Amino acid sequence: MAACNKINTDSPKLYIRIMGENSWGYNDEKGNSIIPLGKYKFLNLIDEKGMIYAQKGTKYGYIDIHENIVIPFEYDALGIFSEELAFAKKNNKYGYINRNGEIIIPTQFDNESYFQKTGLALVKKRNLQGFINKKGKEIIPIIYQNAHNTTFDSLVILCKNQKWAFYDSFGKQKTDFIYDEIALTDINLKGIEGDTFWKNGLILVRKNDQTGYLDKNLKEAIPFGKYDSGEKFNQNRIAIISKNHKYGIINEFGKEILKPEYDTLEHPEEDYHESEIFEGKNKNYITLLDKHGNKIYDKIKGYTFDFSRLGNTVKRVYIIRNLKNQCGVVDGEGKVIIPFIYDEIQDFNGTVNTIVKLKKKFGLVNSDNKIVYPIECESITTWKDLDYYIINKNNTVGIIDKNLKSILKFDYQDLSPCFYDKNRFIAKKDNKYGVIDRLGRTIIPFEYSEMSNWVEYGPGSNYHFVIKNNKNGLITKEGKIVIPAIYDSLFYNDDNTIILSKNGKYGVVTIHNKNVIPFEYEKIYSDLAFVPDRNANEFYVLKNGKYFIVDNKNKIIKANLSKKEVEDKFSYLN
Template sequence: MGKGSWGYNDEKGNAVIPLGKYKFLNPMDEKGMIYAKKGTKYGYIDILENIIVPFEYDDLTVFSEELACAKKNNKFGFLNRKGSVVIPFQYDNETFFRKNGLALVKKNSLYGFIDKKGKEIIPIIYQNATHVILDSLVTLEKQGKWAFFDSFGKQKTDFIYDEITVTSFNYKDTFWKNGLILVRKNNQISYLNKNLKEIIPFGKYDTGEVFNRNRIAIVSINSKYGIIDEFGKEIVKTEYDTLEHPEESYHESEIFAAKKSTYLVLFDKNGKEIYNKIKDFSFDHCRINNKIEAIYHVKDLNGKYGAIDTKGKLLIPIVYDEFQDFGSNYNAIVKYKGKFGLIDSNNKVTYPIDNEAIYAIDREDLDYYIIKTNNKSGIIDKNLKPIFNFDYQEIAPCFYDTKNRFIVKQNDKYGVIDRAGRIIIPFEYSEMSNWVEYGPGKNYHFVTKDNKKGLITKEGKTVIAPIYDHLFYHNDKMIILSKDEKYGVITIQNEQVIPFFYEKIYIEFGFFGDNKEAEFYVLKNGKYSIVNNKNEIIKSNISAQEVKDKFSYYN
């Protein structure tokens, strides 16, 4: 009954508005009204389900400036909180009132602005219009040109602009709260202040971006880029080949990266230089005095790595051949003169830099490091205490339990041990898979023993004995195997599907056998055929070229 419906419960879980009545309910607003959908119509109720705005509207908005826009008979009008129509249904667009007391409306493909009584403050005669959340100014378009108006309907500029840009201040749109307004005219740009006076005249710069919340903007002249402030002063000279906000954690950073000739320069969010003449950089966080701080890795023109803080202070000398992220941890992996070790944010060596390799496992939630030295591998925890001594040739965390299970190699044989060093799978395999994307899942290992292939569980139980020369896992029902130069097919339960008397067996990689009978291309006595999973011939005399073209990825 409640599927696809909405209701309200109290803090004890008791139904206040039961499911099954409403297709949608918004949270209660500050006046105790609940936006609701019943059937195909919209209205408002209170918590006792008293109808305040009747369910007779095809669409409805939340209240803005105490009015809600409603749709009826394909036209829009406005209701008050008592549900009374205060502005008739005559407009073609859903709209709402801003703090300047105006709503942008459309009628007969033309635009204008009305007040909360429905009076046209700016006549509905314009090609287009824009208003923003934070400002009282609005803009309108006539004959392809734009002009500014105030909230009283007074025209503040001529219709001379080809474009008037909008920017964002604290995630709300604005013309001028960030400092200046970017406008375009006749392929030139200018910046206006909130009084619409030209602070930066047309033609001074070739290109420009909107001002950001730090009240600065990127500009260019003659393909050279710089940064200006709201007074028109160049706080970064227009001398860089590129200037942009670099990507940081999937969003645009506030800092600036400028390229000049063969090097980069970093500027902070206010346009102040952080660091000069580097080849590359990246973002990171580390623990400094028990507090997580943002830092930048920098690579100098000689290919060496170090780190600086956000003000440009050198934290880690630029001497390392490699320098992995701290990732909010106390230590980072570095490479120096061909050897690996660990350092802290003060550049103190916390683990000797004399190892062949170090791997941080799950750096975002660091648990341990795998270390290789003198051709032996061991593990230390994040506090640099030993977990495994250097008794193994190789160590790799098991995909299915990276914290507690490890595939290890000892005396040229692979097995699995747990974190306490207990042997889970004996050391008897020359090869052991960790994870195979198209394999039987995370609970299994493909293994090789005495040059023969098989499959075991993560607890070491034999699923397919390692007695086969070749093993191709397709799915649980179709595992192609070869033994003594003869091919057959079994299931993961080791039940035979196709007997072992073919010279070759192929199956299309994309086929998983759920909705279609399996088809196997088989070679016997030098001739190809297609058989089903009962080994019945479906088609004979398949050309060798067709098989070669279809299964080239096998070879």
């Protein structure tokens, strides 16, 4: 892990923060060690004054890039500087220091806190809260049950007797203690992430189980009870509201830009985060709305997020299934770029072409709705990190690249990219499997009736399980025989535990075909079946109709096991 900061000096230099095992350091731009690893448990980025927040052992301080101590390592906790002060903890109490390490506000508080642009910091004493200025003076007395300030506002809020009120940064009370809840909302201003009461629009407040909204002057902009519920205004200055169990959207002026008409209205999940668009649902259909609340497409059955190359740029598109179960593609403004005529449409994944299905046949169309490969194939397969399509046409399989040029001719019954190398393929020809490369050259001869590509608890990417003449074996990815295909069954448990059977007798070998348990048993089970990254040391074996346990040297550990006990234990393997 590395991060960079430039020091503002007459001769700027680039220093690179580095992380080792439980320690941090700095190198210069040529890789020379400036602050070696092993000395500091943590080092922060160099700040605008050339100071580095640091942890040494269990104590915290500040140094510069030359390891000069700016603030001694004598604190149990330290903050980064905000408004030129940083909190400092000693003897389980917090105070504030300046950049010279001088104590400006003595350690007396019970919490860590930062000074905001208002010049105030929220502090706690004896479970009560209030605000101080940078001289330590109580601007708002430390007598309240709870308090909040924000990154960007001049307002703060305090709680008394379970009710909230607004104060300004001079300590003047602006409202009565009448609110059950006052909402903060996230915002990004000029690249700085923070929170705010009103800079996204109106302030969401709740009172007596009713929802209302205030303007920045703390006047009611939307009366309490007009809506049954409401959400915070987002950075696009709109908010979801509900009335009579229906949901809509209002803007910062309180105008309904989307009337309450949906059973649910929410931001859908996209790539593991909440999208900015809205998804409205009614009993029989879905409506998509953009981040401003404008309809993208109405009355659909389902959709997926995607990106496609449109002209010279890659833009957001949506693959939509309408209420007639037909698929099409629309852009972010709702313009149809592929009409609703297909049974299926797969993701573009940022490219110009995509796979479509029509009347049980597959083909390729581009973002201009031009058919670029005929819709006459039994299947077409690709995925995001492949630069080709695998095409099954007239029951023969070939490969074309993303520019629609031929890679492998239609000479095969089946083709599948090797798990360990996407430019090698398990291929089927004349009912036999082998491995070929992208040029069609044979790497493993076509002599197997079955060949594995990937097994979850298998021997890794260097091997293939194979079947030849109804017998099981194991080969490398270069085709070298590891375990000859002469066995009636093969069960891989771990690299040292491959259970094989031949002519009705079971034994155990390693992945290198070294004998572990001789072939003298009627059945062998391992207690570690499907448990990866562990080695089997005990085996349940059946001989002459009796079960017992042996170790990996074939020495009996326990005899006279119940047949029912063993067969019930391993019933999932039978």
